[in-house]
Amino acid sequence: MRAVRVAYGIDELYRIGLLETFNGKDFFFAPVGIDEGATITQKLRLISEGCSLLRALGAPVKVGILSGGRREDLGRSESVDKSIAEGELITSIARETETPDVTHYYILIENALRSDASLIIAPDGVSGNLIYRTLVHLGGGRSHGAVYCGLKDVIVDTSRAAPVGEYTGAIALAAAVAQASKFTGPS
Template sequence: MFFRKLESDLRDGPRVCVAVAGAAGEEIFSSLRLSEKLGITEALLVGEKKTAMEGADRAGMECFSILEAEGDEAAAEKAVEAVRDGTADILMKGRVSTAVLLKAVLSDKTVFSRGKLLSHLAVLEAPDGHILGITDGGMNISPDVDQKRVILESAVEAFRALGISLPKVAVLAAMEKENPKIPESIDAGKLSRLQDSGEISDCIVEGPMALDLAVTPEACRLKNYKGKIQGDANILLAPDISAGNILAKSLVHLGGWRGGGLVVGAGRPIVLLSRSDTAEEKYNSILLAIALYRKPQPLSSSLISQHPI
């Protein structure tokens, strides 16, 4: 299984310090305890001191320190500052709002600043162990084609760091033909042609693609589809935030998939999920963030299995 293999791959090396903006909530502390037990993290808990101490004690955490901050904005700013000054290595959203955290991130012009559009990437593991990336179901509401290109390239960069040297990206629409009445199909065609021309590199891009063609080889056979992707996409680029969000949550809540989520495009990966996500999902997200943080170190060649849904 992907996340269990990732655990094994990350065991070696020094602990990574995770700065938690708004350290509160049982699932936050439980996820940090899991990564602490694996020997890969220590935590900087930023927020109300009493809440952080009680939560850490209940979870049985041992490798942590507390940085007191009053209010969400102060917690977000101090957590970002901790990464900036080297006290911490990666950033994790706790019980602060996404808007408040991202405001602090975007105000930083050093560690987090790459001049790129930030986007959300869900990395989901199927019951049979293969993984699928879905982007962007958490950040950009209705991206234009230029923004979709940046979102696509950030997801490709992440998947290459996870061990897929040439990720296959399916740009989703309702059908596999461009239709001027369906703008996302036109965007998809443009992105596919940018890859054909070499302007987008290090990946294979196909679009527009209906979902069945992107993930099911049998659908490609039945439709006599001859595209670059034959039901074996690694990454699904959704047309908008609603489609991406619904798709990812459908796989998790209806299909029994498991996974994690990150903000990519910044200078450091940012662990960012919903407050309703489980401790396991938060833990998986920490694993992903550490893998991307350590990306100069190659991951196991057996880490990624690629099979259709």
């Protein structure tokens, strides 16, 4: 990742992973790195990039926002309260700027998947990385790599601990994004 930052002269990276549940449900997911998606602005950029990616690929745009607790958990913890408030704010802004089909699912990622969210945004990069690892390394799911968004070139990376199938999925994802980029231009 450091090499990408240096080569492109950028400070922040915006990666969006393509994940698949154990029962074959695909969805885009971000942030995936522990140092990504820490601010509201960064999460909104991930939503914008993700919506652009979905549109370029001809996929439905349905965004699910996650936060650190359920609505009824308000008042139990300052960090949970802050996460829920951020989730509400991000949902409101994304509805105005990206798509009306944005829902705050609180901590209930299972509801986001049941409602066919095509892009799910975790509360932060640490949570996102934990969700990725739980799904892929423990839950029988798969990853097909993570697209670096906002670059002039198509770059898709994989986890250092990726199972072999993630490499072939990443190549297929890169090919699909490259083909879509021919018609839409870089994001």
